Amino acid sequence: MKNKALCIIDGVNTSQSLHTLLAQRCIAALPYGGRYRLIDFPLSNVVHSGITNVAIFPDGDYHSLSDHIRSGKFWGLDRKVDGLFLLPPKKEIVSSANSLTFARMREHIDYFLRSRQKYVIIYQANVITNIPFEKLVKHHIESKADVTIVSYKNKQVGIFVIEKDYLIDLILRHEISPYNSISALIELHEGLKINTYMHDSYTRTIDSIVSYYRANMDMLKYKYGFELFLLDRPIITKTKDESPAFYSKTADVSNSVVANGCIIEGKVENSIIFRDVIIKKGAIVRNSILMPNTVVGENSIVDRMISDKHVLINDGATVKGQEFIPAVLSKGQRVAGAKEINILQVATECVPFYKTGGLANVIFELTEELIKQGVRTDVILPYYSILDQRYVENLVHDFQSTVTVGENEINYDVYHYSNAGVKYYFISSGDLSRERPYGYSDDCKRYELFCYLTLDFISKRLLKYDVIHCHDWLTGLIPYFMKYEFSQQTRHFNYTKTIMTIHNIQYQGICDISDLAIIPQNEMIPNEIMLYEKVNFLKAGIVLSDRVTTVSPTYCNEICYPYFAEGLDRFIYTRKDALHGILNxxxxxxxxxxxxxxxxxxxxxxxxxxxxxxxxxMQAELGLPVNPDIPVIGMVTRVIEQKGFDLILEIFEDLMRENVQFVLLGDGDHRYTSFFKKMANQYPDKVSANIGYNAYNSQMIYAGSDMFLMPSRFEPCGISQMIAMKYGTIPIVRETGGLKDTVIPYNEFTLFGNGFSFAHYSSRDMFYILKRALHFYYQPLHWNKLIQSAMETDLSWESSAKEYINLYRKVMND
Structure with a gap:
């Protein structure tokens, strides 16, 4: 057998679902079952089948894999003839294929040419099984087939047998062949003779977080364990000398795998615990997978969670996933203790359900990070009829009730959708649940109803929240209704605090009192909600909430002044001690x-x-001359006055005299969009105007541009400059709001900074800074330093979420 077949292990995996666990390792090095890695299964099958020639084709970061296999001595593959070979990619090969391609094999064609064996077993590294290769190869030879595939319970498994000469021929002809991998060959080649080997022992393919979680949980069932871990064909792994696990008197362990070196003081149920994990007194771990060196603090609760290595879950924290949809913590992640903190986010849009602007991303990403840091967080949204059918089908009807407003009764229903530890509630009622979130003449009336029904639902459903976090003017009446309506009806909100976040002070929700339906019109109207004889939703939120936040520290300072405050400066200034700027x-x-x-x-x-x-x-796709050396200035934005387009129009002809290309993606005011269409016709080799938000791939502009222009008149936070920096595209911004907080002007003497900025809202100042950026573009020392600084700037949600958690704790203690 050993002279008949060699084995190549396909370590390629592009599954986005596994991205968190594969960020610092390749699929073959993924830990499994408390002590193994996925690579142990193909290597053990190789050893027990007498195969002596093995090659691994890894992708991504394969250092962990290399450290694990080393010379292959644990599997007897540290040989003078044949042996174990690690064959990483020699160059970047981009492919949508989720398996080893012939192009990748072509890089190491010498390996195949010098190998003596006649047959090749191709084994995808994400397959867990114990299979006799000697029987598989014999079955293939007897069938006289071109390719043999392995099947388990009538489903194809990623294991194949093919004659080496035929494989070499496929590899050498890959550039002119329609088949880029063995999987594509089997799927598309009609004349191929395919043999199927029926394998009847436990087999799992790890292609998602869910499949990884289930495969590990299977190891807690004796039936599956006995099928996989055979006495005559044991799974071999790298051995490590560790002390036995220590169980204190308070330890309570049931139906779990606990590896050496662990210290168990708390309760563990139905879990896979890798080596050197510490579970402290009072902690509860259920239905979870804890990789090495995870620490679970005292009185913490962990349920349906996968933790990568070196995760710290602080005392009192709670991390919970859903059934077979576990929460996943990345390597080295810290979860803040948030005992007794329950937060509700109230907003009008949130991805993936609805999105008209950046607010939708903020709600989702902030909530996601709060959950990661151990804060229980729910979200309440309106139910709009545009909600995608795939979510509608998974909504659970949660609650139904009626409120009486004057002589009218208003019926409403509440549905919930759970995902990644977050419960999303959707309130449905009459005009509130139209197709679009905004753009109707009675929007103020619709969101007055939303604010009222939100509180009615919380009180009747007996949901307890320490803080209700309101976002933008559309939720601004929640503090008003809590104070003037519900405090008279119930004690439910006596200990509930409110926070109002201003995302853009331009939008305030202004209407006549007669436009509303719930606030009494024949009684004394509280001054807190009125401004210039109009109801002002945002003013109500600012004046009546316990704390007020903005989406950047600089914007927090700016809105205290009339130029930025849109008429609300005096109310904001009086609340300056309760005002906080937290960067998105x-x-x-x-x-x-x-x-x-x-x-x-x-x-x-x-x-x-x-x-x-x-x-x-990008240049080729947009019809611009392809030139890697010409500087490209990109913009992805709403094309409106706020974004500084007046400045751009004033100097655009001057800019066109420079050796640059300009790429715009966005939509908005006609006078601006028509101008750029005209410029694109006038300068076809320099300008690409992509009008419409879906007119071109925005991510390609971030990746393909050299500079990113944002000369905003005001910018509460801005996200585009953050994205641009991550893609190594240097931002050129006006010093306002979040742009000032995120972009550090470059100093050529200290080589410090991640972009360029100008202070005054002046086209001349902007053009001067543009020319300064172009000057450094042609100086590699400076430009490479700028790219490095920009890409290394950390603007993730982690630190911002910590600031919100600290604020939640402060407001709870007020």
Missing amino acids: GVSYSYNNPNSDLSIYKTYCLKTVHLKKENKCQ
Whole structure:
């Protein structure tokens, strides 16, 4: 057998679902079952089948894999003839295939040419099974087939057998062949003779977080364990000398796998516990997978969670996933203790359900990070008829009630949707639940109803929240109704605090009192909600909430002055002691050039030279002359006055005299969009105007541009400059709001800074800074330093969420 077949292990996996666990390791090195890694299964199958020639094709970060396998001595593969070979990619090869491609094998064609064996077993590293390769190869030979596939319970498994000469022929012809991998060959080649080997022993394919979680939980069932871990074919792994696990008198362990070196003082049920995990007194761990060196603090609750290595869950924290949809903590993550803190986010949009602007991302990403840091957080949203059917089908009807307003009765229903530890509530009632979130003449009436029904639902449903976090003017009447309506009806909100976040003070929710339906019109109207004889939702939120926040520290200072405050400066100033500026973050799960599959070539700081390939691809797609050396200025934005387009129009002809290209994506005011369409016709080699938010891939502009222009008149926070920096695209901004807080002007003498900025709202000042940026673009020392500083700037939600947690604690103690 050993002279008949070699084995190549396919370590390629592009599953986005596993991204958190594969950020610092490849799929083959993924830990499993308390002491193993996935690579142990193919290597053990190899050893027990007498195969002596094995090659691993890893992708991503394979250092952990290399450390684990070393020379292969644990599997008897440290040999003078044949042996174990680790064959990483020699160059960047971008492919949508989720398996080893012929192009990847072509890089190591010498390995195949010099190997003596006649047959090749291809084993995808994400397959867990115990299979006799000798029987598999014999079955293939006897069938006289071109390819043999392995099947388990009538489903194809990622294990194949093919004759080596045929595989070499496929590899050498891959550039002119329609088949880029063995999987594609089997799927598309009609004339191929395919043999199926029916495997009847336990087999699982790890292609998602859910499948990984289930495969580990299977090991708590004796039936599956006995099928996988055979006495005559044991699974071999790298051995480590560790002291036995220590169980204190307070330990309570049932139906769990606990590895050596652990210290167990709390309760553990139905869990896989890797080595050197510490579970402290009073902690409860259920249905979870804890990788090495995880620490669970005292009185913490962990349920349906996967923790990567070196995770710290502080005392009193709670981390909970859902059934077979576990919460996942990344390597080294810290979860703040948040005992007795229950937060409700109230907003009108949230991805993935609804999105018209940045607010939707903020609600989702802030909530996601709060959950990661151990804060129980729910979200309440209106139910709009545009909600995608895939979510509608999974909504659970939670509550139904009626409120009496004057002589009218208003019926409403509440549905909930649970995901990743968050419960999203959707309130449905009459005109509130129209197709669009905004844009109706009676929007103030609709959101007056939303605010009222939110509190009615919370009180009747007996939901207890320490803090209700209100976002933008549309939720501004919640503090008013708590004080003037519900405090008279119930004690439910006696210990509930409110926080009002101003995302953009321009939008305030102004209407006549007669436009509303719930606030009494024939009684004395509280002054807190009125401004210039009009109801002002945002003013009500500012004046009546316990704390007020803005989305950046600079914007927090700016709105205390009339120029920025849109008539609310005196009310904001009187509340300055309760005012806080907390910078919004950006999610690097979605905005990361190293994992963004929507761009032409993924890259990181070490491979930032690939950024130019994205530039060339963008130039080609937009019909601009392809030139990797010409500086490209990009913009992704709403095309409105606030974004500084008056300044751009004033100097645009001057800019066109420079050796630059200009790429715009967005929509808005006609006078601006028509101007850029005209410029695109006048300067077809310099300007690409993509009018409409879906007119081109925004991520390609972030990846393909060299500079990113944001000369806003005011900008509460801004997210585009944060994304641009992560993609190594240097921001050129006006010093206002969040732009000032995130962009540090470059100092060529100290080589410090991550962008360029100008203070005055002046087209001349902006043009001067543009020329300064162009000057440094042609100086590699400075430009490379700028790119490095920009890409290393951490603007994730982690620190911002911690600031919110501290604020929640402060307001609870007020």
